[in-house]
Each structure stands twice: as C-alpha cells, then as structure tokens.
Amino acid sequence: MDAQTLIARRIALELKDGMLVNLGIGIPTLVAGYVPAGINVFFQSENGLIGTGPIPEGALVQARLTDAGGRPVTAIPGACTFDSSISFGLIRGGHVDMTVLGGMQVDAQGLLANWMIPGKMVPGMGGAMDLVTGARRVVVAMQHTAKGKAKIVERCDLPLTSARPVDLVVTELAVIAQQGGRLRLIETAPGVSVEQVxxxxxxxxxxxAGVTTMAIS
Known part of the structure; x- marks a missing residue:
C-alpha cells in the first residue's frame, strides 16, 4: 500500500456518522474514497458544495462541478450548492465538525504551516486559515518527511496557517495527537517501530504508554 493511501484510510476511521467534513487539496481528497461502511458523512467544499462524492471517472467528469482546488468531483443525491460567502460562514461559524488538510510543516506545539513557501509560486491560503481556526477538529494528512527532511519540526520556519494548533497528524509512519500544546505519538504504522518514528x-x-499499531479501514 502506498503512503498516501495508508494515510487516507487511517484518517477515514476518524469519521463519525452525520459529520460535516471539509477535505483539503492533495492527500485529504482521498479520504472520501474510504468512508467506513454504514457511516454517512457530508463533505463540504469551500467553493460552495455540501455533498461531495468520490472523484469521477471518464464521462462522469463535469467541468462546472469541482472541489475548491478545481478538480472534478461528484455530488451525491441530496447535495446542495451555494455561494462561497455562505460556505465560509459555515466554516467561520464553527459548523464544520472536522477538516482534513495537507501540511508542509507541523511544529512541536501542533502549529501548522501549509500555505506558502517564500520565494515560490504556490496556490495560496485558500480556506486553510478559516478552516484551522473555525473547524471543531483539525486533522493533518501529510508524509512524514520530504526529500529526507523532517516535516514535524521543533519550530516552523514557514509562515503559519493559524495560531490554533491542530488536533491530529497522520503520516505514513505514525498517528500523532496534539494534547495540551505538545505532540504525543499514539500509533505507529504496520511494521514501523517507535524508534523509527x-x-x-x-x-x-x-x-x-502502550503505543498501538495503526488501524486501516
């Protein structure tokens, strides 16, 4: 199983019936494909859609039906659309139960940097600042290292997304919870030791105490 699939499948286990969930760009979009059986979740996109379904294939792609990153999505029966001001009102009003976002860095206090690399052209902030600040629970989906360099760092040297720490970080190596402004290793991926993490x-x-092996949906 590749790293991105492992991360998405583990995060899917955090979904609870009836949740309103926002999925960010990249690995987070994969989570929609692994919703546990019997769980009904409403996926929300910043551009104004509740009821996002799996990524479409072939003739099912519609140019005007996309996620916030501009990629094609499907809409499940009962989905609704609205303008982005209402969408951000839901986010800022604390109505999103959980958001899953990608990350460039997470620091020792759980602070996230995921929107800008100085000197490089990147998509920009989008809704990340609003989501980290307004969602009830924030989960980061990212690979543990990039080009051999740690992404879970003592202190972020990239611009922060929000002053609020995230709640959970899931990588291909581990599940790490933010508790009281500190990071705690609670699970390791299958075949990965605590020492490797x-x-x-x-x-x-x-x-x-008693770090467990990461479950996969």
Whole structure:
C-alpha cells in the first residue's frame, strides 16, 4: 500500500456518522474514497458544495462541478450548492465538525504551516486559515518527511496557517495527537517501530504508554 493511501484510510476511521467534513487539496481528497461502511458523512467544499462524492471517472467528469482546488468531483443525491460567502460562514461559524488538510510543516506545539513557501509560486491560503481556526477538529494528512527532511519540526520556519494548533497528524509512519500544546505519538504504522518514528521527527514527541499499531479501514 502506498503512503498516501495508508494515510487516507487511517484518517477515514476518524469519521463519525452525520459529520460535516471539509477535505483539503492533495492527500485529504482521498479520504472520501474510504468512508467506513454504514457511516454517512457530508463533505463540504469551500467553493460552495455540501455533498461531495468520490472523484469521477471518464464521462462522469463535469467541468462546472469541482472541489475548491478545481478538480472534478461528484455530488451525491441530496447535495446542495451555494455561494462561497455562505460556505465560509459555515466554516467561520464553527459548523464544520472536522477538516482534513495537507501540511508542509507541523511544529512541536501542533502549529501548522501549509500555505506558502517564500520565494515560490504556490496556490495560496485558500480556506486553510478559516478552516484551522473555525473547524471543531483539525486533522493533518501529510508524509512524514520530504526529500529526507523532517516535516514535524521543533519550530516552523514557514509562515503559519493559524495560531490554533491542530488536533491530529497522520503520516505514513505514525498517528500523532496534539494534547495540551505538545505532540504525543499514539500509533505507529504496520511494521514501523517507535524508534523509527522518533528518528524521522525533528520535534520532541511524548510517547504514549502502550503505543498501538495503526488501524486501516
């Protein structure tokens, strides 16, 4: 199983029946494909859609039906559309139960940097600032390292997305919870040891008693 699929499948286990969930660009979009059986979740997109379905194939692609990143999506029966001001009102009003966002860095306090690399052209902030600040729960989906360099760092050297820490970080190596302004290792991926996770992480992690193996939906 590739890293992105493993991350998405693990995060899907965080979904609860009836949730309103926002999925960010990249790995987070894959989560919609692994919703556990018997769970009904409403996926929300910043550009004004509740009821996002799986990524369409072939003739099912419609140019005017996209997610916030401009990629084609499907709409499940009962989906509704509205303008982006209402969409951001839902986010800022605290009505989104969980958001899943990509990350460039997460620091030792759980602060996220995911929108800008100085000197490089990137898509920009989008709704990330609003989502990290307004969603009830924030989950980061990202690979543990980039080009051999740790992405879970002592202190972010990229611009922060929000002053609010995230709640959970899921990588291909581990599940790490933010508790009281500190990061705690609670699960390791199948075949990965605690020592391997710590060696790939710049930030100091608390290690939970009885770290378990990551479950996969």
């Amino acid at each position: 710590l060696a790939a992480t710049e930030a100091k992690l608390d290690v939970a």
